Amino acid sequence: MIVADDSVLLREGVTRLLENAGHEVVGQAADREELMRKARAHKPDVAIIDIRMPPTHTDEGLQAARTIRKELPGTGVVVLSAYIEEAYALELLGENPAGVGYLLKDRVWDGDRFAEAVQRVAEGGSALDPEVVSHILGRRRVPEPLQELTPRERDVLGLMAEGRSNQAIADALVISGRAVEKHVASIFTKLHLPPAPEDHRRVLAVLAFLRS
Amino acid sequence: MRGLRRIQVGIAVAAVGLGVGVLLAVAGGQHNIHRGAYAALALGIGWGFTGTGLYAWRRWPASNIGPLMIAVGFAGLVKTLAFSNDSVIFTIGSLGEVLIYALLIHLLLSFPSGQLDSRVDRILVFIAYVNTIAVQFAAFVFTDPTAQGCSQCPANPLLIDHADGAAGVIGAAQLDIAVAVLGAVVAILYRRWRDSIPSQRRAFAPVLAVGSLTFLLLMSSLIVEQAGLPAGIDDGLTLALFGSLACLPFAFMVGLVRSRFSQAEAVSSLVARLGGGGGRGALRDALAEALGDPSVELAYWVPSQDAYVDADGQPMRVDPAPKGKIATAIEHEGRRVAAIVHDAGLAEEGDLVHAVGAAAALTLENERLDAELRAHVEQLRASRARIVTAGYAERRRLERDLHDGAQQRLMALGINLRMARNQVESDAQQAAALIDASLEELKKATAELRELARGIHPAALDGGLAAALGGLAGRSPVPVDLVEAPHERLPAPVESAVYFVVAEALTNVARYARANTASVTVARNNDHVHVQISDDGIGGADPARGSGLRGLSDRVAALDGRLELTSADGDGTTVRARIPCG
Numbered sequence: 104m105i106v107a108d109d110s111v112l113l114r115e116g117v118t119r120l121l122e123n124a125g126h127e128v129v130g131q132a133a134d135r136e137e138l139m140r141k142a143r144a145h146k147p148d149v150a151i152i153d154i155r156m157p158p159t160h161t162d163e164g165l166q167a168a169r170t171i172r173k174e175l176p177g178t179g180v181v182v183l184s185a186y187i188e189e190a191y192a193l194e195l196l197g198e199n200p201a202g203v204g205y206l207l208k209d210r211v212w213d214g215d216r217f218a219e220a221v222q223r224v225a226e227g228g229s230a231l232d233p234e235v236v237s238h239i240l241g242r243r244r245v246p247e248p249l250q251e252l253t254p255r256e257r258d259v260l261g262l263m264a265e266g267r268s269n270q271a272i273a274d275a276l277v278i279s280g281r282a283v284e285k286h287v288a289s290i291f292t293k294l295h296l297p298p299a300p301e302d303h304r305r306v307l308a309v310l311a312f313l314r315s
Numbered sequence: 316m317r318g319l320r321r322i323q324v325g326i327a328v329a330a331v332g333l334g335v336g337v338l339l340a341v342a343g344g345q346h347n348i349h350r351g352a353y354a355a356l357a358l359g360i361g362w363g364f365t366g367t368g369l370y371a372w373r374r375w376p377a378s379n380i381g382p383l384m385i386a387v388g389f390a391g392l393v394k395t396l397a398f399s400n401d402s403v404i405f406t407i408g409s410l411g412e413v414l415i416y417a418l419l420i421h422l423l424l425s426f427p428s429g430q431l432d433s434r435v436d437r438i439l440v441f442i443a444y445v446n447t448i449a450v451q452f453a454a455f456v457f458t459d460p461t462a463q464g465c466s467q468c469p470a471n472p473l474l475i476d477h478a479d480g481a482a483g484v485i486g487a488a489q490l491d492i493a494v495a496v497l498g499a500v501v502a503i504l505y506r507r508w509r510d511s512i513p514s515q516r517r518a519f520a521p522v523l524a525v526g527s528l529t530f531l532l533l534m535s536s537l538i539v540e541q542a543g544l545p546a547g548i549d550d551g552l553t554l555a556l557f558g559s560l561a562c563l564p565f566a567f568m569v570g571l572v573r574s575r576f577s578q579a580e581a582v583s584s585l586v587a588r589l590g591g592g593g594g595r596g597a598l599r600d601a602l603a604e605a606l607g608d609p610s611v612e613l614a615y616w617v618p619s620q621d622a623y624v625d626a627d628g629q630p631m632r633v634d635p636a637p638k639g640k641i642a643t644a645i646e647h648e649g650r651r652v653a654a655i656v657h658d659a660g661l662a663e664e665g666d667l668v669h670a671v672g673a674a675a676a677l678t679l680e681n682e683r684l685d686a687e688l689r690a691h692v693e694q695l696r697a698s699r700a701r702i703v704t705a706g707y708a709e710r711r712r713l714e715r716d717l718h719d720g721a722q723q724r725l726m727a728l729g730i731n732l733r734m735a736r737n738q739v740e741s742d743a744q745q746a747a748a749l750i751d752a753s754l755e756e757l758k759k760a761t762a763e764l765r766e767l768a769r770g771i772h773p774a775a776l777d778g779g780l781a782a783a784l785g786g787l788a789g790r791s792p793v794p795v796d797l798v799e800a801p802h803e804r805l806p807a808p809v810e811s812a813v814y815f816v817v818a819e820a821l822t823n824v825a826r827y828a829r830a831n832t833a834s835v836t837v838a839r840n841n842d843h844v845h846v847q848i849s850d851d852g853i854g855g856a857d858p859a860r861g862s863g864l865r866g867l868s869d870r871v872a873a874l875d876g877r878l879e880l881t882s883a884d885g886d887g888t889t890v891r892a893r894i895p896c897g
Contacts, residue, residue, distance in 0.1 A: 110719075110726075110727075112723055112724070113723060116726070116730030116731070119734060120733060123734060155718070160715065185722060208726060209729060211726070211730060212730065212733045214733045
């Protein structure tokens with residue numbers, strides 16, 4: 104994988120954390136140009152990108168992530184941001200959340216959980232920061248397509264959006280795997296998702312969730 | 316003044332005496348059939364010009380117009396002496412016979428200012444004098460009047476040799492030159508009349524009209540003389556010319572009276588119009604009409620900004636005035652109120668501008684207050700916009716500083732702690748090293764946050780200005796002498812502004828001034844705080860350069876204060892601020 108951040112301190116720190124977790128970091132980049140050059144050269148499984156990089160320090164990382172997803176289908180992107188902006192999350196995951204992650208920067212402290220999220224994205228899954236999920240779920244007015252869902256189903260959908268597997272959801276909610284499967288099936292029905300392979304429907308459910 | 320008065324009386328007596336002499340000379344002469352008419356006209360010309368000249372001289376003692384008119388008068392009398400039968404008097408008259416025309420050209424071209432303004436004017440006048448003095452003399456010494464069919468003329472005592480050819484050649488050249496010069500002069504006078512503004516035109520039209528007529532008649536009579544047409548036409552033209560000359564001084568008189576009269580009229584109609592009120596611009600229009608100059612502009616004095624502004628409160632350039640314009644300052648009760656920016660042509664009518672300005676002074680003062688208010692509003696609007704922009708930039712800078720500084724350190728700190736936690740069981744020594752590194756990061760993050768917080772609101776100010784300024788002076792890399800600082804508390808916004816003025820000025824001293832020492836004085840005087848920061852550095856600071864000083868200036872202006880920068884090259888830099896704190 105590649106780590107891109109304009110701060111050496113953070114690049115090194117994230118690299119060491121990932122290496123400790125058993126990942127191989129093939130390159131570091133300080134700005135968008137370097138990131139694109141190294142991504143094209145190494146075609147890594149995943150690129151971990153700080154959203155703010157030179158020269159304008161606004162959303163260079165986001166643009167780079169979109170370019171990588173378009174050019175290198177085999178490379179997942181995890182965008183790190185100091186603040187959570189739903190608009191950024193939607194822009195990044197909106198078209199297709201497969202192979203995309205959007206996490207708050209301090210998640211890197213969680214060590215194993217962070218490494219897992221990176222792993223998931225590398226394998227073509229997604230990772231949405233729980234903060235974004237709780238933001239959307241925490242709105243006073245529950246948005247239209249989600250009104251049909253029971254509170255429990257909403258919890259399950261939120262965890263799905265974070266990128267968790269059925270087993271992980273079962274563990275998090277302390278219910279059986281069977282119960283999770285039932286909830287998931289019910290969510291698909293209520294959101295009118297057409298029959299399709301399970302993975303694809305999960306992605307569609309997450310999209311519905313994001314766009315709500 | 317008394318000496319001048321005596322001279323003028325002397326001139327008047329001499330003119331009368333010379334006039335009587337002329338009468339006697341003409342009466343005794345026999346060589347001209349029209350001598351009675353000539354004598355009368357000569358007295359009209361001589362006394363008329365001398366009298367009006369004396370009047371003009373007394374009215375405008377600084378102008379050459381009066382003396383020039385008197386000279387024309389005397390030349391008119393001298394000319395007539397040529398009718399005398401006495402050989403010496405005849406010679407004086409003959410030599411001075413045409414000098415009057417050169418003087419007239421000089422007078423009209425320098426009217427009304429009394430100065431020959433252009434090079435062309437000066438050249439024409441010079442040629443005219445040469446032609447009427449030197450060339451006249453040259454022609455005369457070759458002329459024996461008795462041999463020219465004037466059997467009754469007296470002898471020419473200066474006669475070298477009667478040489479018809481020489482006299483003829485010189486005389487013809489003299490005539491050609493005279494015709495050319497007169498043509499040029501008439502053209503210039505016409506152009507001058509055409510280009511003058513209406514108020515000038517009213518006063519100068521009679522002078523320029525009769526003057527031009529005189530010159531045209533003179534030209535015609537010269538051409539007729541050259542062409543050798545019958546004597547009847549010649550005599551008729553000469554009589555007409557003398558008549559026109561005799562009218563000329565009265566044309567001057569009319570012009571003078573008219574300009575005085577029109578001035579009084581202008582002022583009284585202005586006063587009437589001012590009483591009638593009217594909206595913005597009415598005063599300008601009234602003044603434009605009174606001065607006869609449609610291009611008049613008004614500039615109002617704003618003492619607090621030490622500058623002129625227009626009616627909208629926008630800064631206005633008055634000194635130096637735009638090309639072709641002159642600004643006349645108007646005072647009311649001893650204070651500068653406004654400036655009337657008018658056509659440079661009105662400069663000769665300074666009296667009129669001042670009279671009109673004085674009549675309008677009170678109204679000008681009222682409008683000045685209006686304009687001053689608008690200028691203040693305009694200034695506030697601009698500085699408020701700058702404060703908002705600066706506030707936005709400042710917040711952005713703070714966010715950037717936070718993001719790049721303390722936040723990055725805290726992120727790294729978190730990663731270190733995470734790794735230490737991972738290794739605390741497997742490698743306690745490595746974990747301890749990571750925790751030490753984390754503490755180091757924490758210290759740096761805390762220091763950065765402290766600096767940032769000070770930039771937002773210096774905590775030291777809570778202990779009073781003196782303590783906070785002491786801290787600033789202590790932190791400055793250039794030694795700072797804190798000469799004076801108030802120990803009593805001032806309003807918080809004032810203390811904060813003073814603190815930031817000193818902080819920014821000392822930062823600039825450290826960055827740019829290459830100074831050895833600096834001194835800071837903050838003194839409270841009645842209801843103002845005076846701040847002064849001086850250094851002994853290289854000077855040459857440009858207030859327009861940095862946004863720092865501008866921001867400070869706005870900060871101070873927001874409290875109704877003023878900030879000044881003095882920074883001559885090689886002479887150190889001094890920043891002064893004066894902030895009300897009543």
